[in-house]
Amino acid sequence: MTSTSVTRSRFTGRTALVTGAGSGLGRAMARAFAAEGANVVVAGRTEASLEETVALVEAAGGTALAVTADVSRSADMTALVAAAVDRFGSLDVAVNNAGVARAGQPVTELSEEDWRAMLDINVTGVLLALQAEVRQMRAQATGGTIVNIGSNLGAHHSVPGTAAYGATKAAVSALSRAAAAEHIRDGVRINTVSPGAADTTMSLRPGESEADRAARMKEESPLGRVSTTEEVAAAVLYLASDESASVVGTDLLIDGGAAA
Numbered sequence: 001m002t003s004t005s006v007t008r009s010r011f012t013g014r015t016a017l018v019t020g021a022g023s024g025l026g027r028a029m030a031r032a033f034a035a036e037g038a039n040v041v042v043a044g045r046t047e048a049s050l051e052e053t054v055a056l057v058e059a060a061g062g063t064a065l066a067v068t069a070d071v072s073r074s075a076d077m078t079a080l081v082a083a084a085v086d087r088f089g090s091l092d093v094a095v096n097n098a099g100v101a102r103a104g105q106p107v108t109e110l111s112e113e114d115w116r117a118m119l120d121i122n123v124t125g126v127l128l129a130l131q132a133e134v135r136q137m138r139a140q141a142t143g144g145t146i147v148n149i150g151s152n153l154g155a156h157h158s159v160p161g162t163a164a165y166g167a168t169k170a171a172v173s174a175l176s177r178a179a180a181a182e183h184i185r186d187g188v189r190i191n192t193v194s195p196g197a198a199d200t201t202m203s204l205r206p207g208e209s210e211a212d213r214a215a216r217m218k219e220e221s222p223l224g225r226v227s228t229t230e231e232v233a234a235a236v237l238y239l240a241s242d243e244s245a246s247v248v249g250t251d252l253l254i255d256g257g258a259a260a
Contacts, residue, residue, distance in 0.1 A: 010241045012037030015088040017080070019071055019129060020098030022049030024200035025149070027056070028229035029095055029236050034062030036237065041084040043069045044098065071098045071125030077132040090140055093240045094133040096126045097149040099169075101202055103162045110164050122168035123175070130179055134188050143187025145240045148176045150194035150251060157196070157259035169194070173251045180249030189248055191239040196255025197226045223256030 016033040020026040021042035034040045034057040042053045042064055050066035057064040067083045069076040084091050100121045102114040126148055137144030153162050154170030173192050180190035197203040197217060203226055204213055218224050235254050238244055253259055 009037040010237070010243070011093065014092035015039045015041065015084055015090050016093040016095070016240070017041040017043065017084050017091060017133070018095045018097055019043045019069070019080075019125075020149075021053050022046050023053075024202065025195065025198060025229055025232055026095075026097040027053045028233045029097065030064065031057055031060065031062075032230070032233040032237055033093070033240075034064060035060065038062075038093065039088040040064040041067060041080070041087070043067050043071075043080050045070055071096070071129055072120040074128045074131070077128045081132045081136050085136060090142070091133060091136045092140075092142065092144050094129065094137075094144065094146045095149065095236055095240070096129045096133075096146065098125055098129075099149065101162075101165045103165050104206070105161060105164075107163045115164050118164055118168045122165070123171045126172050126175060130175075130190075134179070134183055134186070137188045138183065138186035140187075143189070146179075146188065146190045147236050147239050148172050148190070148192045149236075150176070150192045152194050152196040152253055152255040152259045155251065156194060156253060157255070176251070177249045184248050189245075191244070191247060191249065192251040193232065193235050193239060194251055194253050194255070195227060195232045196253070196258045197221070198232055198254075199226050199228050221256045221258055222260060225256065227254055227256060 016038040018026050018030045021030045022044040030040045030042050030053055042050050044050050047068050054064040054066045065087050067080050069080040150172040151169035154166030155173045176192040232254050
């Protein structure tokens with residue numbers, strides 16, 4: 001039996017919630033959790049894309065529930081957690097992946113609208129999600145695990161034109177460390193995964209094709225390519241699993257060495 005044929009089931013019987021799951025990294029994470037036995041709750045602002053994720057999970061034999069929610073609204077986060085528990089009985093894993101990037105402008109050219117939009121989703125959204133998730137998890141005898149999605153930009157690496165996005169993702173890293181220390185005794189374990197450029201539309205520059213990006217990454221990345229969505233998802237599942245039971249408050253870079 002080869003390693004690729006081994007079926008893992010680290011999350012059988014558990015409920016995993018993924019925000020920003022309508023595409024890209026969030027969709028890959030949802031599918032990965034389902035493949036390892038989890039009941040998956042996929043959340044985002046666009047119902048049609050969430051239903052596509054659910055269809056992919058179910059076509060592979062998994063179980064999923066789509067819930068439309070805006071992470072910048074506390075009432076939506078409370079309702080999202082309640083929907084997960086009502087459907088599946090618990091909330092065992094949460095991945096706060098929803099985020100937006102409005103890059104390309106230097107600090108002096110950045111509009112207040114773009115700044116506030118990134119703060120609302122990338123920082124306040126993580127805070128509100130954490131609050132709702134921790135309230136549920138610490139009330140459960142089994143506790144839970146939370147993985148927040150940061151970025152190699154901000155706390156680890158700087159690229160011109162990404163100051164605002166990097167600032168919000170650096171805030172995610174700091175918020176996650178503080179929350180991890182505060183809630184590990186409540187049975188809630190919190191960590192961060194910080195991807196670099198991955199195989200999603202977010203890593204494409206304006207007007208750039210995937211082939212153009214591949215050529216650029218051969219020069220820019222020590223690894224010579226973008227990370228696959230499956231590679232990032234694998235890191236998330238590790239931090240969400242019992243295999244990382246003593247890992248608390250870490251920020252795991254998945255960026256091909258860009259920030260090394």
